[in-house]
Amino acid sequence: MSLFWRIFLLNAAVLVVAATLLLGPVTVSTPVLPGEALAVVVGLALMLVVSAFVLRIGLAPLQRLSRAMTTADLLRPGRRPEVTGPQEMADLITTYNTMLDRLEHDRACSTARVLSAQEAERQRIAQELHDEVGQTLTAVLLQLRRVADRAPGDLREEVALAQEATRGSLDEIRRIARRLRPGVLDELGLVSALRALAAEFTTHGVRVRPHFGGDLSALDDETELVLYRVAQEALTNTARHAAADRVTLALDETAGTVELRVRDDGKGIGDAPEGAGIRGMRERALLIGAALTVAPVGSGGTEVVLRAAVRDGADR
Missing domain, CATH: 3.30.565.10 (Histidine kinase-like ATPase, C-terminal domain)
Incomplete structure (x- = not known):
């Protein structure tokens, strides 16, 4: 049960008990006159409405804070609930905003370190693909070219297919290396x-x-x-x-x-x-x-x- 309904029902219980007493032994007349009963019932209804209205206004900052906490997203920074309401609620909202500032700052710093390490690892992998795998495939391609020059006629077609496959792999390695770390950007x-x-x-x-x-x-x-x-x-x-x-x-x-x-x-x-x-x-x-x-x-x-x-x- 929400805080609003807890407080409202407590107030309602008190007011109902008071009205019951007024309609019972504690009354201005015995038996209760219809006019007095109507006045007490109307007064009770008005007090309940006023109590609900006052509670709704008083707890509105807490409800806004609850919605803000539910929808908070550190990837969309800057959203803060407005600091309003009584001193206790204002202090609570201020504390939440301060906590959110710290969380966003800490996440930004940790994300920066992670992405920086990721870019460094990408650069290292791209360099190794280019220097190690790329050079190895280039050497294999040159060797296949020499083999093709000396191969018998019936094997040249298979050697040519191997050359094409190696050349395609070399192009793919270069493409992956460019995507990992685009040299043209630098x-x-x-x-x-x-x-x-x-x-x-x-x-x-x-x-x-x-x-x-x-x-x-x-x-x-x-x-x-x-x-x-x-x-x-x-x-x-x-x-x-x-x-x-x-x-x-x-x-x-x-x-x-x-x-x-x-x-x-x-x-x-x-x-x-x-x-x-x-x-x-x-x-x-x-x-x-x-x-x-x-x-x-x-x-x-x-x-x-x-x-x-x-x-x-x-x-x-």
């Missing part, structure tokens, strides 16, 4: 990396149309990496789940805010709960204090928008 900057990303997904059956503003500020490395990873995850989700034909990948800057927009014409997200991909994008957005929205658009499709403040970075 070497040529964010716009070139996003163009390469759009071209990569276009070759996988989805037409990605890039659109970039002509006057973009230089961003710091962390912001560029977050923008790239969010675009990569959004395009990956589109290719896997959206059944889309066309996707728009846009990057613009307005009034000190850089905006990344990925919009598709697929089947939309509907009422499906957010998966690990979207939650991962939200965690990355928190690293740079950016705002991320994922919403349906038009009659179908989904739009992912990331807005981040422009922070000065080294010239690219």
Whole structure:
């Protein structure tokens, strides 16, 4: 039973007992006159209504706090219940807000450490794939070429098939290495990396149309990496789940805010709960204090928008 009904029923019990006494031995007349009974009943009803109204007002801050605690999401920071009500409730709401501030800060710090370690591990794996596996497959490809030159006619076709399989594996290794750690992002900057990303997904059956503003500020490395990873995850989700034909990948800057927009014409997200991909994008957005929205658009499709403040970075 809620606190409201507990207090209300207690008050009601007291008032009912008082009314019973007034209608019983403690009365102004015996027997009870109809007018007196009506006055007592009306007075009792009014007191109950007033008691309920006062309790509703007094417990409203506690109900707002309860709703805020139920809907709290550390991936959507900044939502705080208003500090109102009596001193005890105001102190309770203030304590909750302070606790939420600390939790959001601690989560942001721990997420930053985890993602930083993840990027370092990705870079190490990409480097090993490129240096070790890539070089090994390149050596195998050269050896097969020498074997093909000296192989009898009936074996050259099989050697050629082995060459094609090895070449395909080498291309796949390079593609995986680029996705783990895009070298073009470090070497040529964010716009070139996003163009390469759009071209990569276009070759996988989805037409990605890039659109970039002509006057973009230089961003710091962390912001560029977050923008790239969010675009990569959004395009990956589109290719896997959206059944889309066309996707728009846009990057613009307005009034000190850089905006990344990925919009598709697929089947939309509907009422499906957010998966690990979207939650991962939200965690990355928190690293740079950016705002991320994922919403349906038009009659179908989904739009992912990331807005981040422009922070000065080294010239690219």
